[in-house]
Amino acid sequence: MDCLLFEEKRERERDINFVGGRMVLVACFTGTAFRHLPWLVPHNRKDIFDSKKKRTVSICSARLQDNFTERLGFIGCGHMAGAIIRGFIAAGIPGDLIHATTRTQLSADNAKQLGVGHISSDNRHLVESCDMIFLAVKPQSLDPVLRQLRESVNSEVLYQKLFVSIAAGKTCEQIASQLGESNRVRVLRVMPNLPVAVGHVAGAYCADRHVDPKDIDRVVKLFSLVGQLEQVDENCMEAVTALCGSGPAFVYMFLEALADGAVRQGLNRKVANRLALEMVYGASKLAKKDDLHFAQLRNQVESPAGTTVYGTAALESGHFRTAIIHAIQEAVQRAKQL
Numbered sequence: 001m002d003c004l005l006f007e008e009k010r011e012r013e014r015d016i017n018f019v020g021g022r023m024v025l026v027a028c029f030t031g032t033a034f035r036h037l038p039w040l041v042p043h044n045r046k047d048i049f050d051s052k053k054k055r056t057v058s059i060c061s062a063r064l065q066d067n068f069t070e071r072l073g074f075i076g077c078g079h080m081a082g083a084i085i086r087g088f089i090a091a092g093i094p095g096d097l098i099h100a101t102t103r104t105q106l107s108a109d110n111a112k113q114l115g116v117g118h119i120s121s122d123n124r125h126l127v128e129s130c131d132m133i134f135l136a137v138k139p140q141s142l143d144p145v146l147r148q149l150r151e152s153v154n155s156e157v158l159y160q161k162l163f164v165s166i167a168a169g170k171t172c173e174q175i176a177s178q179l180g181e182s183n184r185v186r187v188l189r190v191m192p193n194l195p196v197a198v199g200h201v202a203g204a205y206c207a208d209r210h211v212d213p214k215d216i217d218r219v220v221k222l223f224s225l226v227g228q229l230e231q232v233d234e235n236c237m238e239a240v241t242a243l244c245g246s247g248p249a250f251v252y253m254f255l256e257a258l259a260d261g262a263v264r265q266g267l268n269r270k271v272a273n274r275l276a277l278e279m280v281y282g283a284s285k286l287a288k289k290d291d292l293h294f295a296q297l298r299n300q301v302e303s304p305a306g307t308t309v310y311g312t313a314a315l316e317s318g319h320f321r322t323a324i325i326h327a328i329q330e331a332v333q334r335a336k337q338l
Ligand SMILES: NC(=O)C1=CN([C@@H]2O[C@H](COP(=O)(O)OP(=O)(O)OC[C@H]3O[C@@H](n4cnc5c(N)ncnc54)[C@H](OP(=O)(O)O)[C@@H]3O)[C@@H](O)[C@H]2O)C=CC1
Pocket: 075, 076, 077, 078, 079, 080, 081, 101, 102, 103, 104, 105, 107, 108, 123, 136, 137, 138, 139, 141, 145, 166, 167, 168, 191, 192, 193, 194, 245, 246
């Protein structure tokens, strides 16, 4: 799939959107973007001078390298695997390189709709057929899956594969030791989030010390097609799970409440929903662009004795921030229990 690529000055400003089925990418330092997107091949590059921002911006098309041959296997194809697959396929990964297993026909039908090339319920066959195996079942279903793989797949075959777990709360060590000799099993943990479906993942990864840097590189490169993952220590993965994995649910709840508030004041429901969405999107975009402390941005909105400061004071008396901090804490606690 072709994409348009814009390069901008700062790495952190990189942003990927899909427009009319094409990927439009706003990227970092001119010249370095393709190093971060090694599976994209640039062509028709044109450098233009952005007089407003006083810097050169490159615009070009890019496509996935023809030699991308990694076979990706998903054990479990529910909400999260489905979102990752949607993002990968939109970024140009051929469905034929994607394998998935499910338990029910309904999930198999959903996987087919997404464009998954190979669908079955045979986890052993999936592991044997693929290079990178995503463990994408619920954490509560993971132990029996790992046991089944240990019992059914030849251990030397298991050791050749790269396992990527997206399960909340399960450590690399727990997974590796259930699959075989833990220092021979190659496991990375990735915590993605639902917006990976539209090429905008916010999340992180960590790996066991003995995982080969080349394996880490494979996963980082793959996810660079759908956004960017931070590298964190494993003991921070629960915080990332709460912030990034669960975060979209918190944001959707906030959106719902914002729209409800406006509807209560008489605004039409559809208009309220649309405005809530655009407002949060725009506020995030500005915060990302201006890179100011969130409180500085808030202060720009709060006119003295104006409407906003009355609203923010009401949020404080409703313990808004405490409630959010508590939500993150509860989500972390739950991840540790899983
Ligand atoms: N949802 C999210 O936003 C996020 C989820 N995660 C993590 O992703 C993982 C999956 O979560 P989510 O997608 O929400 O869950 P879902 O319940 O939507 O999906 C789980 C999938 O696993 C399949 N499954 C269960 N047992 C087996 C098995 N033995 N063999 C093959 N497939 C099996 C189910 O198939 P069937 O439907 O046929 O029973 C289903 O498709 C979890 O570990 C979660 O922690 C991480 C980040 C965000």
